[in-house]
Every structure is written in structure tokens, then in C-alpha cells.
Amino acid sequence: MHSLRWPLAALLSWALAWGLFALLAVVGVPAGLALAAGGFLGAALALLHAQRWRRLIVALGFPLSILMLGRVDATWAWLVPLGVLLLVYPLRSWSDAPLYPTPEGALEALPGVVPLAPGSEVLDAGCGVGHGLAELARAYPEARLRGIEWSGLLARIARLLLRLRGVDAAVLQGDMWLLDWSGFALVYIFQRPESMAQAWAKARLEMLPGTHLASLDFEIPGEMPVARIELSGHHEVLVYKLGDWRADAAQQGA
Numbered sequence: 252m253h254s255l256r257w258p259l260a261a262l263l264s265w266a267l268a269w270g271l272f273a274l275l276a277v278v279g280v281p282a283g284l285a286l287a288a289g290g291f292l293g294a295a296l297a298l299l300h301a302q303r304w305r306r307l308i309v310a311l312g313f314p315l316s317i318l319m320l321g322r323v324d325a326t327w328a329w330l331v332p333l334g335v336l337l338l339v340y341p342l343r344s345w346s347d348a349p350l351y352p353t354p355e356g357a358l359e360a361l362p363g364v365v366p367l368a369p370g371s372e373v374l375d376a377g378c379g380v381g382h383g384l385a386e387l388a389r390a391y392p393e394a395r396l397r398g399i400e401w402s403g404l405l406a407r408i409a410r411l412l413l414r415l416r417g418v419d420a421a422v423l424q425g426d427m428w429l430l431d432w433s434g435f436a437l438v439y440i441f442q443r444p445e446s447m448a449q450a451w452a453k454a455r456l457e458m459l460p461g462t463h464l465a466s467l468d469f470e471i472p473g474e475m476p477v478a479r480i481e482l483s484g485h486h487e488v489l490v491y492k493l494g495d496w497r498a499d500a501a502q503q504g505a
């Protein structure tokens with residue numbers, strides 16, 4: 252189950268919990284017992300995941316959907332949370348990270364490692380509902396902030412929440428892998444371990460020497476960060492500096 256792509260594993264676990272619940276209900280098992288069996292199966296499947304937040308999502312999906320849809324007497328009722336999930340996460344963004352916001356204060360120490368001139372362009376690649384942008388605004392009040400988010404719904408929510416919080420940031424709806432990163436002095440990314448090699452390859456191709464890529468929690472395989480900012484709650488910010496790899500390659504070839 253854990254080798255399945257996230258969030259397919261969660262959807263399958265919820266479907267299995269609902270399937271067991273429905274099967275038991277159909278064969279006449281009392282509703283309370285059928286509910287307990289579905290919940291127990293969901294919890295057992297949750298234990299197959301290493302990350303605590305994934306365990307929570309898998310384990311809570313069945314009981315929450317029962318609570319939400321308790322009055323709907325239909326075994327297909329789990330399609331409702333699936334529909335909501337598809338709306339929030341269009342299929343194309345499933346290969347990167349689901350929504351998981353940057354914790355408050357996580358980027359406070361970043362200007363100490365990456366000082367930026369006023370007016371510098373900063374990108375949150377995959378900005379979700381704008382928590383990362385709000386933290387970037389606190390860290391760099393004079394920067395020009397941009398966010399890009401694949402989910403149209405999340406991008407709209409981000410614009411609204413940022414406006415309400417008085418954060419000046421432009422949020423685009425689109426694919427961060429198709430956006431040109433060349434104008435950014437700092438790209439902030441909070442995705443998945445599997446996305447990091449692609450992010451680094453893109454940064455090296457497009458970003459200028461001396462600019463930075465900062466990642467919450469996930470390392471770039473085989474690359475040495477210029478700084479690691481340890482945070483509470485097992486989080487850390489890893490900072491990578493773009494070198495002049497074209498000049499380095501030319502020097503090595505000479």
C-alpha cells in the first residue's frame with residue numbers, strides 16, 4: 252500500500268474501509284460493529300505509512316466521511332470526499348506534494364543566510380493556500396513575492412487569505428515546472444523528497460549564479476546545502492546556492 256502513489260494509497264484505504272463497512276452492513280452485522288470494523292481496517296492501513304500526517308489522513312478518512320455523510324444511506328458515499336479531493340488536487344499535481352502548509356516562523360532565520368536586496372523577486376513554487384508566502388513576507392518585507400499553485404481552487408483561496416492577512420503577493424495558477432525561474436533571487440519549495448532532484452535540475456538550468464533555492468524538510472540528493480536551519484517539530488530549512496556550473500564545466504574542460 253505504501254508503495255502506491257500518494258494520495259492513491261489514502262483513497263484506496265478509505266475505499267477498503269467503506270467496502271468492509273458496506274459488506275458487513277449488507278450481511279446484517281449490526282451498524283456499530285460494521286463501523287468499528289471499517290475504522291479498525293482504516294487505522295491498520297494507516298500504520299503502513301511512515302509519515303505521521305499520512306497516517307492521520309488515512310486513519311481519519313473513513314470516520315470523518317461517516318460523520319459528514321452519516322445520514323446518507325449509500326455505499327457510494329465515499330465518492331463525495333474523492334470528488335472534493337480531485338477538485339482540490341487535480342490529477343496532474345499528484346506526483347508532487349499534497350497541501351501541507353509551512354509552519355509559522357519557519358522562515359524567520361532565512362534572511363540571516365540569504366540576505367536579499369529590496370525589490371528582489373521571490374517564488375514559492377507550489378504555494379498551496381499561501382502559508383509559505385506569508386512566512387516569506389515576514390522574512391522579506393521588501394521583496395516582490397510570487398506564488399504558483401497547480402490547483403485553481405487552492406490558488407483562489409491563497410489570493411483571498413493573503414489579501415485578508417495584508418500580504419502583498421501575486422499568486423498564479425499553473426505548473427511550477429513550466430514557469431521560468433530565471434528572474435528569482437530565491438525560490439522556496441516545500442514539496443516531496445521525490446521532487447527535489449527535478450527542482451535542482453530546473454534551478455541549475457534557469458536560475459542565476461549566486462541565487463538560492465530553499466527547501467523545507469527535503470534534501471536535494473547528492474548536493475551539499477550551504478546552510479541547514481534547524482526548526483522545532485522536526486522541521487529544517489535546507490538552503491542551496493546556485494553556482495556558475497557553466498563556468499565550472501568550461502574550466503574542467505580546459
Ligand SMILES: C[S@@+](CC[C@H](N)C(=O)[O-])C[C@H]1O[C@@H](n2cnc3c(N)ncnc32)[C@H](O)[C@@H]1O
Pocket residue numbers: 340344345346347348349350351352353375376377378379380381382383384399400401402405425426427428440441442
Ligand atoms: C506541501 S504544499 C506547500 C504549500 C506552500 N508552499 C506552503 O509551504 O505553505 C505543496 C503544494 O504544491 C502544489 N503543487 C504540487 N505540484 C505542483 C505543480 N506541479 N505546480 C504547482 N503547484 C504544485 C500542491 O497542490 C500543494 O498545494
